[in-house]
Amino acid sequence: MLAPTLPLVGALLLAQPGSEAPVLQPPSFPLPALTWGAPTACLMLPPTQHVPSGAWRAQCDDDAQRCRVAPVRELGADGVETDRPVARATHCSVSFDEETAERVKTYRMEPARADAPPGWYRDERGRVMQFNFDLNRRVWLGGAWAPMSHDGQVMHRMRADFGIAVEVPTRGDKTLHRLRFLETELHLGVHSLDLTLARYDFSIQREDPLLRVTTFxxxxxxxxxxxxxxxxxxxxxxxxxxxxxxxARFLSLGAVQASVDLWHSRDLVSYVRVRAGTGVESDLVHGFNAVAPSAALEGDVTLDPDGFHHFRMSAEVETLLLAPRVEGRPRRPERLRVQAGYEVILLAINDQPLSLLVDGRGVRRDDIAGVPERWEWSASAGLRFSLWAPARRSAPIAVAARE
Incomplete structure (x- = not known):
């Protein structure tokens, strides 16, 4: 690639009147793409039917004596450039001095598509679109039909949900920190509200094994x-x-648990783990605090490289200790929750994914005074729109992913 030089003359140099301008070659199929992040120059070539402005972005190779060039503006449905500049392309960072410009005039000028960042794809008209999504880093808003059943009775409910999810890798991707804020589920019909202000956890890949077992x-x-x-x-x-x-109103003031990953993916994003610990919970109806130890088995697995398919499951048991006796419930109430769900991206609107979410849940509890212990089962199907969902950190360049 050409190295950046001092800007002595502008990009217009290659198409100056009275000088021999380079000839644009016929396009090849499939049309190659410029390389993301490679040194790029903005050139002015002779006008063509499809690019009458003559404005191109180029990546040149001295060894091959070739420049791959892409229009600086998007093309319309008729194949002629529009006024819209291509988005998310590498900025022009290379300027030519007179000697370099004269040499570049002798290179083959081969049409190409503009480059696109990892996780993004650019079509033949220069329009860019995201094809890779990280649903573990997003802001989401959703709604679902979520009927509930117990004792043979079915009650119709609707659910609205919201949340913010962030992941931060450290230690050369050997530790992954997860943060969740304002995770909210509101059920209408049979009323319930579940709201968590903040949640934090991390997964880690240890450098040294705990045990080294040798078989003979x-x-x-x-x-x-x-x-x-x-x-x-x-x-x-x-x-x-x-x-x-x-x-019933229960407010968990805080909880701390140790976790052990039974399995995790190489990038630590997907995992199956167990965790156990304790917290402090306040019963807002009866006005007292209790200790709430709990344990859980849970998993979160991304099933494909582009982040379209996700499976989540959990099973959690919790009990309340050191609580005053309340008429109509046992001295040590317990809760058992199980859940499994699948989410798949259907389409994207303005490069923000719209996904289908289906799940099933079961709850058995005896912590509500006057309500008998029983299983409550529910299923839901709905849509979730991610207001922000960047490409995954492992997202490939589009040429490798789609061609």
């Missing part, structure tokens, strides 16, 4: 066993619900 059946083989222990914390989790005419 045939050739000696070593098996490394790692203890990838992390941390899970939650602050201000409000649960409000109404069952059989009884209203």
């Amino acid at each position: 059946l045939g050739k000696p083989r070593r098996h490394d066993l790692y203890l990838n222990m992390g941390l899970w914390m939650e602050a201000l989790h409000l649960e409000q619900l109404k069952r059989d005419g009884q209203v």
